Amino acid sequence: MTTTEKAVPEHLVVDFDIYDQSLAQPVDNVQQRVAELSAKGPIVYSTAHGGHWIVTRYKEIHEVLRDPDTFSSYPNNLVTGPAGMGKLLPIELDPPEHTGYRLAMQPLFSPSRMKALTEQIRDQVNELIDDFAGKGEAEFISEFAHELPARVFLALMDWPLEDAPLFTEATDIILMGKPGLNEEENQQARAAAGFEMFGYFHKMVQERRENPGDDVTSTLIHTEVELEDGKRLLTDEELYRMLFLLLIAGLHTVQGSLAWAIIHLVNNPEQRRALIEDESLIPTAVEEILRIEAAVVPGRRATRDVELGGVQIKEGDQLILTLCSANRDSDEFDDPTELQLDRHPNRHLSFGGGPHRCLGSHLARIELSLALEELHRRIPDYDLVESDPPILHASQVRGCMRLPIIFTPTA
Amino acid sequence: MSDLRQQVQRLVVDTSACAGHGLCYSTSPQLLDCDDQGYPVVLQDLSSEHDVQAAEAAVIVCPERALTIEPR
Ligand code: SF4
Numbered sequence: 001m002t003t004t005e006k007a008v009p010e011h012l013v014v015d016f017d018i019y020d021q022s023l024a025q026p027v028d029n030v031q032q033r034v035a036e037l038s039a040k041g042p043i044v045y046s047t048a049h050g051g052h053w054i055v056t057r058y059k060e061i062h063e064v065l066r067d068p069d070t071f072s073s074y075p076n077n078l079v080t081g082p083a084g085m086g087k088l089l090p091i092e093l094d095p096p097e098h099t100g101y102r103l104a105m106q107p108l109f110s111p112s113r114m115k116a117l118t119e120q121i122r123d124q125v126n127e128l129i130d131d132f133a134g135k136g137e138a139e140f141i142s143e144f145a146h147e148l149p150a151r152v153f154l155a156l157m158d159w160p161l162e163d164a165p166l167f168t169e170a171t172d173i174i175l176m177g178k179p180g181l182n183e184e185e186n187q188q189a190r191a192a193a194g195f196e197m198f199g200y201f202h203k204m205v206q207e208r209r210e211n212p213g214d215d216v217t218s219t220l221i222h223t224e225v226e227l228e229d230g231k232r233l234l235t236d237e238e239l240y241r242m243l244f245l246l247l248i249a250g251l252h253t254v255q256g257s258l259a260w261a262i263i264h265l266v267n268n269p270e271q272r273r274a275l276i277e278d279e280s281l282i283p284t285a286v287e288e289i290l291r292i293e294a295a296v297v298p299g300r301r302a303t304r305d306v307e308l309g310g311v312q313i314k315e316g317d318q319l320i321l322t323l324c325s326a327n328r329d330s331d332e333f334d335d336p337t338e339l340q341l342d343r344h345p346n347r348h349l350s351f352g353g354g355p356h357r358c359l360g361s362h363l364a365r366i367e368l369s370l371a372l373e374e375l376h377r378r379i380p381d382y383d384l385v386e387s388d389p390p391i392l393h394a395s396q397v398r399g400c401m402r403l404p405i406i407f408t409p410t411a
Numbered sequence: 412m413s414d415l416r417q418q419v420q421r422l423v424v425d426t427s428a429c430a431g432h433g434l435c436y437s438t439s440p441q442l443l444d445c446d447d448q449g450y451p452v453v454l455q456d457l458s459s460e461h462d463v464q465a466a467e468a469a470v471i472v473c474p475e476r477a478l479t480i481e482p483r
Contacts, residue, residue, distance in 0.1 A: 062474075066475070103448065106431070106448045106449055107447045107448060109449075110445070110446075110447050110448060110449045111433055111436075111445050111449055112445070112447065283437060287434075344468070344471075344472070345468075345471045345472045346472070347434075347472065347473070347474040348474070349474065351432065353430060353432075353474055353475060354430055354475075355430065357430040357431065357432060361432065361433065362433060362449060365433075
Protein backbone atom coordinates (compact mmCIF):
# COMPACT_ATOMS: atom_id res chain seq x y z
CA MET A 1 0.00 0.00 0.00
CA THR A 2 1.32 3.41 -0.88
CA THR A 3 1.40 6.34 1.50
CA THR A 4 -1.75 8.39 1.82
CA GLU A 5 -2.12 11.92 3.07
CA LYS A 6 -3.43 10.64 6.42
CA ALA A 7 -0.23 8.74 7.10
CA VAL A 8 1.99 11.80 6.69
CA PRO A 9 2.76 14.18 9.60
CA GLU A 10 0.45 17.15 9.11
CA HIS A 11 3.16 19.79 8.92
CA LEU A 12 4.73 17.99 5.96
CA VAL A 13 1.60 18.00 3.79
CA VAL A 14 1.62 20.67 1.07
CA ASP A 15 -0.51 21.40 -1.99
CA PHE A 16 2.45 22.30 -4.21
CA ASP A 17 1.97 21.21 -7.84
CA ILE A 18 4.99 21.64 -10.11
CA TYR A 19 2.62 21.76 -13.11
CA ASP A 20 0.62 24.69 -11.70
CA GLN A 21 1.40 27.57 -14.07
CA SER A 22 0.60 30.17 -11.43
CA LEU A 23 4.01 29.21 -9.99
CA ALA A 24 5.67 30.78 -12.99
CA GLN A 25 3.19 33.37 -14.24
CA PRO A 26 2.82 36.27 -14.25
CA VAL A 27 6.05 36.22 -12.21
CA ASP A 28 8.26 33.18 -11.75
CA ASN A 29 8.38 32.26 -8.07
CA VAL A 30 9.19 28.55 -8.34
CA GLN A 31 12.46 29.05 -6.48
CA GLN A 32 10.80 30.91 -3.66
CA ARG A 33 8.02 28.35 -3.32
CA VAL A 34 10.45 25.45 -3.44
CA ALA A 35 12.64 27.17 -0.82
CA GLU A 36 9.57 27.30 1.44
CA LEU A 37 9.14 23.56 1.00
CA SER A 38 12.81 23.00 1.74
CA ALA A 39 12.46 25.06 4.93
CA LYS A 40 9.79 22.59 6.11
CA GLY A 41 12.14 19.66 5.72
CA PRO A 42 14.27 17.60 3.36
CA ILE A 43 11.16 15.83 2.17
CA VAL A 44 7.51 16.92 2.13
CA TYR A 45 4.31 15.34 0.79
CA SER A 46 2.21 16.92 -1.92
CA THR A 47 -1.43 16.02 -2.46
CA ALA A 48 -1.22 16.84 -6.19
CA HIS A 49 -1.33 14.11 -8.87
CA GLY A 50 -2.64 11.46 -6.53
CA GLY A 51 -0.03 12.25 -3.87
CA HIS A 52 3.77 12.26 -4.11
CA TRP A 53 6.84 13.17 -2.11
CA ILE A 54 8.97 16.19 -2.90
CA VAL A 55 12.64 15.80 -1.96
CA THR A 56 14.15 19.24 -1.46
CA ARG A 57 17.69 19.10 -0.11
CA TYR A 58 21.06 18.28 -1.61
CA LYS A 59 21.98 15.37 0.64
CA GLU A 60 18.69 13.48 0.28
CA ILE A 61 18.39 14.15 -3.44
CA HIS A 62 21.93 12.90 -3.95
CA GLU A 63 21.08 9.79 -1.94
CA VAL A 64 18.02 9.07 -4.10
CA LEU A 65 19.87 9.64 -7.38
CA ARG A 66 22.61 7.22 -6.43
CA ASP A 67 20.36 4.41 -5.24
CA PRO A 68 18.44 3.15 -8.27
CA ASP A 69 17.70 -0.16 -6.52
CA THR A 70 15.50 1.65 -4.01
CA PHE A 71 14.42 4.58 -6.16
CA SER A 72 13.49 3.43 -9.63
CA SER A 73 13.64 5.92 -12.45
CA TYR A 74 10.32 4.63 -13.79
CA PRO A 75 8.11 6.47 -14.07
CA ASN A 76 10.33 9.50 -14.29
CA ASN A 77 7.40 11.80 -14.62
CA LEU A 78 4.19 12.47 -12.69
CA VAL A 79 1.97 12.98 -15.70
CA THR A 80 2.97 10.68 -18.54
CA GLY A 81 4.41 7.33 -17.51
CA PRO A 82 1.92 4.47 -17.81
CA ALA A 83 -0.74 6.53 -19.57
CA GLY A 84 1.78 7.82 -22.06
CA MET A 85 3.97 6.19 -24.63
CA GLY A 86 5.78 3.60 -22.55
CA LYS A 87 9.28 3.86 -21.16
CA LEU A 88 11.83 6.36 -22.35
CA LEU A 89 15.12 4.59 -23.08
CA PRO A 90 17.37 4.38 -21.28
CA ILE A 91 16.36 6.84 -18.56
CA GLU A 92 13.29 4.93 -17.40
CA LEU A 93 15.18 1.67 -17.03
CA ASP A 94 17.32 0.90 -14.00
CA PRO A 95 20.63 -0.95 -13.80
CA PRO A 96 21.43 -3.64 -14.81
CA GLU A 97 18.84 -3.41 -17.61
CA HIS A 98 19.76 0.24 -18.11
CA THR A 99 23.49 -0.26 -18.47
CA GLY A 100 23.76 -1.70 -22.00
CA TYR A 101 21.58 0.98 -23.57
CA ARG A 102 23.42 3.68 -21.71
CA LEU A 103 26.84 2.42 -22.81
CA ALA A 104 25.59 2.26 -26.39
CA MET A 105 24.51 5.89 -26.39
CA GLN A 106 27.24 7.44 -24.27
CA PRO A 107 29.99 7.51 -26.94
CA LEU A 108 27.65 9.37 -29.29
CA PHE A 109 27.65 12.23 -26.79
CA SER A 110 31.17 11.88 -25.42
CA PRO A 111 33.30 14.95 -24.70
CA SER A 112 35.65 14.25 -27.60
CA ARG A 113 32.84 13.81 -30.10
CA MET A 114 31.17 16.94 -28.81
CA LYS A 115 34.40 18.90 -28.97
CA ALA A 116 34.72 17.98 -32.62
CA LEU A 117 31.37 19.67 -33.21
CA THR A 118 32.47 22.97 -31.68
CA GLU A 119 33.05 24.94 -34.85
CA GLN A 120 29.87 23.65 -36.45
CA ILE A 121 27.84 24.72 -33.41
CA ARG A 122 29.60 28.07 -33.31
CA ASP A 123 28.52 28.64 -36.90
CA GLN A 124 24.92 27.86 -35.99
CA VAL A 125 25.14 30.30 -33.07
CA ASN A 126 26.47 33.05 -35.31
CA GLU A 127 23.96 32.42 -38.07
CA LEU A 128 21.17 32.88 -35.58
CA ILE A 129 22.71 36.07 -34.18
CA ASP A 130 23.23 37.40 -37.74
CA ASP A 131 19.47 37.34 -38.22
CA PHE A 132 18.72 39.76 -35.40
CA ALA A 133 21.96 41.61 -34.58
CA GLY A 134 21.11 44.52 -36.89
CA LYS A 135 17.61 44.99 -35.49
CA GLY A 136 18.59 45.90 -31.94
CA GLU A 137 15.86 43.65 -30.63
CA ALA A 138 14.90 40.00 -30.63
CA GLU A 139 12.49 37.55 -29.10
CA PHE A 140 15.32 35.55 -27.62
CA ILE A 141 13.46 32.23 -27.34
CA SER A 142 12.06 31.81 -30.84
CA GLU A 143 14.99 33.55 -32.52
CA PHE A 144 17.77 31.91 -30.52
CA ALA A 145 17.27 29.79 -27.41
CA HIS A 146 14.80 27.40 -28.99
CA GLU A 147 16.36 27.39 -32.42
CA LEU A 148 19.89 26.59 -31.30
CA PRO A 149 19.32 23.24 -29.56
CA ALA A 150 16.72 22.30 -32.19
CA ARG A 151 19.23 22.87 -34.99
CA VAL A 152 22.02 21.10 -33.15
CA PHE A 153 19.73 18.15 -32.47
CA LEU A 154 18.58 17.92 -36.09
CA ALA A 155 22.18 18.22 -37.28
CA LEU A 156 23.31 15.41 -34.94
CA MET A 157 20.50 13.22 -36.18
CA ASP A 158 20.93 14.40 -39.76
CA TRP A 159 17.24 15.16 -40.10
CA PRO A 160 15.83 18.04 -42.18
CA LEU A 161 16.19 21.42 -40.50
CA GLU A 162 12.80 22.53 -41.72
CA ASP A 163 11.14 19.92 -39.50
CA ALA A 164 12.08 21.92 -36.39
CA PRO A 165 8.57 23.40 -35.86
CA LEU A 166 7.08 19.92 -35.68
CA PHE A 167 9.36 19.16 -32.73
CA THR A 168 8.67 22.45 -31.03
CA GLU A 169 4.96 21.86 -30.99
CA ALA A 170 5.09 18.22 -29.98
CA THR A 171 7.60 18.71 -27.15
CA ASP A 172 5.69 21.75 -25.85
CA ILE A 173 2.53 19.68 -25.56
CA ILE A 174 4.29 16.69 -24.04
CA LEU A 175 6.07 18.74 -21.39
CA MET A 176 3.48 21.36 -20.59
CA GLY A 177 0.16 20.18 -21.97
CA LYS A 178 -2.04 22.58 -23.87
CA PRO A 179 -3.34 25.68 -22.15
CA GLY A 180 -7.01 25.48 -21.15
CA LEU A 181 -7.39 21.69 -21.26
CA ASN A 182 -8.34 19.59 -18.24
CA GLU A 183 -6.11 16.78 -17.02
CA GLU A 184 -7.82 14.07 -19.04
CA GLU A 185 -7.83 16.09 -22.26
CA ASN A 186 -4.20 16.90 -21.66
CA GLN A 187 -3.34 13.21 -21.34
CA GLN A 188 -4.95 12.67 -24.72
CA ALA A 189 -3.18 15.65 -26.26
CA ARG A 190 0.14 14.35 -24.92
CA ALA A 191 -0.50 10.87 -26.28
CA ALA A 192 -1.43 12.28 -29.68
CA ALA A 193 1.73 14.42 -29.80
CA GLY A 194 3.83 11.43 -28.80
CA PHE A 195 2.19 9.33 -31.46
CA GLU A 196 2.98 11.93 -34.09
CA MET A 197 6.64 11.95 -33.06
CA PHE A 198 6.82 8.16 -33.22
CA GLY A 199 5.42 8.33 -36.74
CA TYR A 200 8.17 10.73 -37.68
CA PHE A 201 10.86 8.56 -36.10
CA HIS A 202 9.50 5.56 -37.97
CA LYS A 203 9.95 7.41 -41.25
CA MET A 204 13.52 8.53 -40.44
CA VAL A 205 14.61 5.12 -39.13
CA GLN A 206 13.39 3.35 -42.25
CA GLU A 207 15.13 5.93 -44.39
CA ARG A 208 18.48 5.63 -42.55
CA ARG A 209 18.29 1.89 -42.47
CA GLU A 210 18.46 1.99 -46.26
CA ASN A 211 20.84 4.95 -46.58
CA PRO A 212 23.12 5.02 -43.55
CA GLY A 213 25.39 7.98 -42.80
CA ASP A 214 27.63 8.76 -39.84
CA ASP A 215 24.91 10.58 -37.93
CA VAL A 216 23.52 9.49 -34.55
CA THR A 217 20.39 7.95 -36.10
CA SER A 218 22.39 5.69 -38.42
CA THR A 219 24.88 4.73 -35.71
CA LEU A 220 22.11 3.72 -33.33
CA ILE A 221 20.41 1.66 -36.03
CA HIS A 222 23.52 -0.18 -37.13
CA THR A 223 25.41 -0.82 -33.89
CA GLU A 224 25.02 -4.09 -32.02
CA VAL A 225 24.41 -3.49 -28.35
CA GLU A 226 25.34 -5.69 -25.39
CA LEU A 227 21.99 -6.18 -23.67
CA GLU A 228 20.71 -8.54 -21.03
CA ASP A 229 19.34 -10.90 -23.68
CA GLY A 230 22.66 -10.92 -25.55
CA LYS A 231 24.38 -8.81 -28.17
CA ARG A 232 22.01 -7.58 -30.84
CA LEU A 233 20.73 -4.67 -32.90
CA LEU A 234 18.12 -2.42 -31.34
CA THR A 235 14.51 -2.96 -32.34
CA ASP A 236 12.52 -0.16 -34.00
CA GLU A 237 10.52 0.29 -30.84
CA GLU A 238 13.71 0.72 -28.80
CA LEU A 239 15.11 3.18 -31.31
CA TYR A 240 11.97 5.34 -31.21
CA ARG A 241 12.01 5.47 -27.42
CA MET A 242 15.67 6.50 -27.42
CA LEU A 243 15.16 9.17 -30.04
CA PHE A 244 12.18 10.40 -28.12
CA LEU A 245 14.25 10.77 -24.98
CA LEU A 246 16.99 12.64 -26.83
CA LEU A 247 14.41 15.03 -28.18
CA ILE A 248 12.64 15.60 -24.87
CA ALA A 249 15.89 15.92 -22.97
CA GLY A 250 17.81 18.03 -25.43
CA LEU A 251 15.60 20.91 -26.42
CA HIS A 252 13.82 22.63 -23.55
CA THR A 253 16.57 22.17 -21.01
CA VAL A 254 19.07 24.11 -23.08
CA GLN A 255 16.40 26.62 -24.07
CA GLY A 256 15.59 27.34 -20.42
CA SER A 257 19.24 27.55 -19.39
CA LEU A 258 19.99 30.04 -22.16
CA ALA A 259 17.07 32.19 -21.08
CA TRP A 260 18.15 32.09 -17.44
CA ALA A 261 21.66 33.05 -18.48
CA ILE A 262 20.29 36.25 -20.02
CA ILE A 263 17.96 37.01 -17.12
CA HIS A 264 20.56 36.43 -14.41
CA LEU A 265 23.28 38.33 -16.22
CA VAL A 266 20.99 41.32 -16.82
CA ASN A 267 20.24 41.28 -13.10
CA ASN A 268 23.95 41.00 -12.19
CA PRO A 269 25.63 43.70 -14.29
CA GLU A 270 29.00 43.45 -12.58
CA GLN A 271 29.22 39.75 -13.22
CA ARG A 272 28.27 40.34 -16.82
CA ARG A 273 30.99 42.97 -17.18
CA ALA A 274 33.53 40.55 -15.75
CA LEU A 275 32.45 37.91 -18.25
CA ILE A 276 32.68 40.28 -21.20
CA GLU A 277 36.16 41.34 -20.12
CA ASP A 278 37.45 37.85 -19.43
CA GLU A 279 36.32 34.97 -21.59
CA SER A 280 38.18 32.48 -19.45
CA LEU A 281 35.33 32.82 -16.94
CA ILE A 282 32.96 31.05 -19.31
CA PRO A 283 33.42 27.42 -18.19
CA THR A 284 32.67 28.21 -14.54
CA ALA A 285 29.99 30.69 -15.59
CA VAL A 286 28.21 27.93 -17.50
CA GLU A 287 28.23 25.70 -14.41
CA GLU A 288 26.91 28.55 -12.31
CA ILE A 289 24.07 29.30 -14.72
CA LEU A 290 23.23 25.60 -14.68
CA ARG A 291 23.33 25.59 -10.89
CA ILE A 292 21.23 28.59 -10.13
CA GLU A 293 18.01 27.44 -11.78
CA ALA A 294 18.33 23.74 -12.75
CA ALA A 295 15.66 23.12 -15.36
CA VAL A 296 14.77 19.52 -14.59
CA VAL A 297 12.67 18.09 -11.75
CA PRO A 298 13.14 14.32 -12.17
CA GLY A 299 10.79 11.74 -10.73
CA ARG A 300 11.45 8.44 -8.97
CA ARG A 301 9.39 5.58 -7.50
CA ALA A 302 10.21 3.74 -4.28
CA THR A 303 10.68 0.02 -4.90
CA ARG A 304 10.47 -0.85 -1.19
CA ASP A 305 9.55 0.73 2.15
CA VAL A 306 12.40 2.99 3.12
CA GLU A 307 13.26 5.87 5.42
CA LEU A 308 14.45 9.05 3.79
CA GLY A 309 15.14 12.38 5.46
CA GLY A 310 13.38 11.22 8.61
CA VAL A 311 10.11 10.11 7.01
CA GLN A 312 8.79 6.69 6.14
CA ILE A 313 8.29 6.14 2.41
CA LYS A 314 6.17 3.22 1.20
CA GLU A 315 6.84 0.90 -1.68
CA GLY A 316 5.22 2.34 -4.80
CA ASP A 317 5.32 5.95 -3.63
CA GLN A 318 6.23 8.48 -6.26
CA LEU A 319 8.85 11.17 -5.58
CA ILE A 320 10.02 14.27 -7.36
CA LEU A 321 13.46 15.78 -6.83
CA THR A 322 13.66 19.56 -6.94
CA LEU A 323 17.22 19.87 -8.20
CA CYS A 324 16.77 23.64 -8.15
CA SER A 325 16.52 23.63 -4.35
CA ALA A 326 19.35 21.10 -3.96
CA ASN A 327 21.45 23.59 -5.89
CA ARG A 328 20.53 26.32 -3.42
CA ASP A 329 21.10 24.26 -0.29
CA SER A 330 23.26 26.24 2.12
CA ASP A 331 24.78 23.04 3.52
CA GLU A 332 26.46 22.53 0.14
CA PHE A 333 26.90 26.05 -1.28
CA ASP A 334 28.08 29.32 0.28
CA ASP A 335 25.71 32.22 -0.46
CA PRO A 336 23.57 29.85 -2.49
CA THR A 337 21.16 32.40 -3.94
CA GLU A 338 24.01 34.54 -5.25
CA LEU A 339 25.26 34.24 -8.80
CA GLN A 340 29.05 33.79 -8.67
CA LEU A 341 30.47 33.14 -12.10
CA ASP A 342 33.75 31.89 -10.67
CA ARG A 343 32.16 29.59 -8.07
CA HIS A 344 34.46 26.72 -7.07
CA PRO A 345 33.73 24.03 -6.21
CA ASN A 346 30.32 23.84 -7.82
CA ARG A 347 28.93 20.34 -7.37
CA HIS A 348 25.51 21.28 -8.69
CA LEU A 349 23.05 18.51 -9.51
CA SER A 350 21.50 20.08 -12.60
CA PHE A 351 22.52 17.07 -14.66
CA GLY A 352 21.31 14.68 -11.98
CA GLY A 353 23.74 12.16 -10.52
CA GLY A 354 24.33 8.45 -10.25
CA PRO A 355 23.76 6.05 -13.14
CA HIS A 356 21.06 8.15 -14.83
CA ARG A 357 23.12 11.33 -14.92
CA CYS A 358 22.40 13.39 -18.02
CA LEU A 359 23.84 11.79 -21.13
CA GLY A 360 23.81 15.11 -22.99
CA SER A 361 25.72 17.13 -20.40
CA HIS A 362 28.82 17.55 -22.55
CA LEU A 363 26.74 18.74 -25.48
CA ALA A 364 24.73 21.08 -23.28
CA ARG A 365 27.90 22.61 -21.87
CA ILE A 366 29.30 23.25 -25.34
CA GLU A 367 26.07 24.81 -26.58
CA LEU A 368 25.90 27.08 -23.53
CA SER A 369 29.58 28.05 -23.66
CA LEU A 370 29.49 28.96 -27.33
CA ALA A 371 26.26 30.90 -26.92
CA LEU A 372 27.69 32.89 -24.01
CA GLU A 373 30.89 33.59 -25.92
CA GLU A 374 29.24 34.80 -29.08
CA LEU A 375 26.37 36.72 -27.47
CA HIS A 376 28.79 38.65 -25.26
CA ARG A 377 31.09 39.31 -28.15
CA ARG A 378 28.34 40.52 -30.48
CA ILE A 379 25.48 42.02 -28.43
CA PRO A 380 27.03 42.54 -24.98
CA ASP A 381 24.61 45.23 -23.80
CA TYR A 382 21.38 43.21 -24.15
CA ASP A 383 18.62 44.15 -21.75
CA LEU A 384 15.13 42.94 -20.89
CA VAL A 385 12.10 44.92 -22.08
CA GLU A 386 10.28 46.35 -19.10
CA SER A 387 6.89 46.53 -20.78
CA ASP A 388 7.22 42.99 -22.15
CA PRO A 389 8.76 40.82 -19.42
CA PRO A 390 9.87 37.19 -19.82
CA ILE A 391 7.24 34.45 -19.68
CA LEU A 392 8.46 31.43 -17.77
CA HIS A 393 6.74 28.13 -17.18
CA ALA A 394 6.72 25.53 -14.46
CA SER A 395 6.60 21.71 -14.96
CA GLN A 396 9.13 18.92 -14.54
CA VAL A 397 11.18 20.68 -17.17
CA ARG A 398 11.08 24.32 -16.12
CA GLY A 399 11.90 26.95 -18.64
CA CYS A 400 11.10 30.07 -20.56
CA MET A 401 8.68 30.49 -23.46
CA ARG A 402 9.16 34.12 -24.36
CA LEU A 403 11.98 36.54 -23.66
CA PRO A 404 12.12 39.82 -25.59
CA ILE A 405 15.49 41.61 -25.45
CA ILE A 406 16.88 44.90 -26.75
CA PHE A 407 20.52 45.86 -27.41
CA THR A 408 22.63 48.22 -29.50
CA PRO A 409 22.33 47.06 -33.12
CA THR A 410 25.52 45.74 -34.67
CA ALA A 411 26.53 44.52 -38.09
CA MET B 412 52.34 17.79 6.19
CA SER B 413 55.42 18.58 4.13
CA ASP B 414 56.57 14.99 4.63
CA LEU B 415 53.40 13.67 3.12
CA ARG B 416 53.62 16.00 0.19
CA GLN B 417 57.11 14.84 -0.67
CA GLN B 418 55.97 11.29 -1.01
CA VAL B 419 54.68 10.59 -4.53
CA GLN B 420 50.92 10.50 -4.65
CA ARG B 421 48.40 9.69 -7.30
CA LEU B 422 44.86 10.49 -8.15
CA VAL B 423 42.53 7.48 -8.04
CA VAL B 424 39.12 7.18 -9.67
CA ASP B 425 36.52 4.98 -8.03
CA THR B 426 34.91 3.77 -11.25
CA SER B 427 31.89 2.38 -9.47
CA ALA B 428 31.05 5.82 -8.12
CA CYS B 429 32.02 7.92 -11.15
CA ALA B 430 29.06 8.88 -13.33
CA GLY B 431 31.05 10.68 -15.99
CA HIS B 432 30.13 14.27 -15.11
CA GLY B 433 33.36 15.44 -16.61
CA LEU B 434 33.88 18.17 -14.08
CA CYS B 435 37.20 16.71 -12.95
CA TYR B 436 38.92 16.63 -16.32
CA SER B 437 37.62 20.07 -17.21
CA THR B 438 39.02 21.39 -13.94
CA SER B 439 42.40 19.67 -14.15
CA PRO B 440 43.13 18.77 -17.78
CA GLN B 441 46.85 18.36 -17.10
CA LEU B 442 46.13 15.42 -14.80
CA LEU B 443 43.03 13.87 -16.31
CA ASP B 444 41.79 13.11 -19.78
CA CYS B 445 38.61 11.30 -20.68
CA ASP B 446 37.87 8.11 -22.57
CA ASP B 447 35.29 7.59 -25.31
CA GLN B 448 32.57 7.01 -22.79
CA GLY B 449 33.29 10.26 -20.97
CA TYR B 450 34.97 8.68 -17.96
CA PRO B 451 38.19 10.12 -16.58
CA VAL B 452 41.62 8.67 -17.27
CA VAL B 453 44.49 9.57 -14.95
CA LEU B 454 47.44 10.82 -16.96
CA GLN B 455 50.27 11.05 -14.44
CA ASP B 456 51.39 10.83 -10.84
CA LEU B 457 51.39 13.91 -8.70
CA SER B 458 55.03 14.84 -8.75
CA SER B 459 54.92 18.50 -7.72
CA GLU B 460 53.10 20.74 -5.30
CA HIS B 461 51.39 22.22 -8.34
CA ASP B 462 50.08 18.78 -9.36
CA VAL B 463 48.80 18.13 -5.86
CA GLN B 464 46.88 21.39 -5.90
CA ALA B 465 45.37 20.55 -9.27
CA ALA B 466 44.43 17.11 -7.97
CA GLU B 467 42.78 18.62 -4.91
CA ALA B 468 40.76 20.90 -7.18
CA ALA B 469 39.56 17.86 -9.14
CA VAL B 470 38.70 15.91 -6.01
CA ILE B 471 36.63 18.70 -4.56
CA VAL B 472 34.70 19.35 -7.76
CA CYS B 473 33.40 15.79 -8.20
CA PRO B 474 29.72 15.52 -7.25
CA GLU B 475 29.98 11.76 -6.84
CA ARG B 476 33.01 11.96 -4.51
CA ALA B 477 34.64 9.46 -6.85
CA LEU B 478 38.18 10.82 -6.73
CA THR B 479 40.76 10.43 -3.99
CA ILE B 480 44.43 11.22 -3.60
CA GLU B 481 46.38 8.20 -2.42
CA PRO B 482 50.03 7.39 -1.79
CA ARG B 483 51.68 5.68 -4.65
S1 SF4 C 1 33.78 14.64 -11.80
FE1 SF4 C 1 33.57 12.71 -10.66
S2 SF4 C 1 31.81 11.69 -11.54
FE2 SF4 C 1 32.47 13.28 -12.94
S3 SF4 C 1 33.83 12.28 -14.41
FE3 SF4 C 1 35.08 13.13 -12.79
S4 SF4 C 1 35.28 11.45 -11.32
FE4 SF4 C 1 33.57 10.92 -12.63
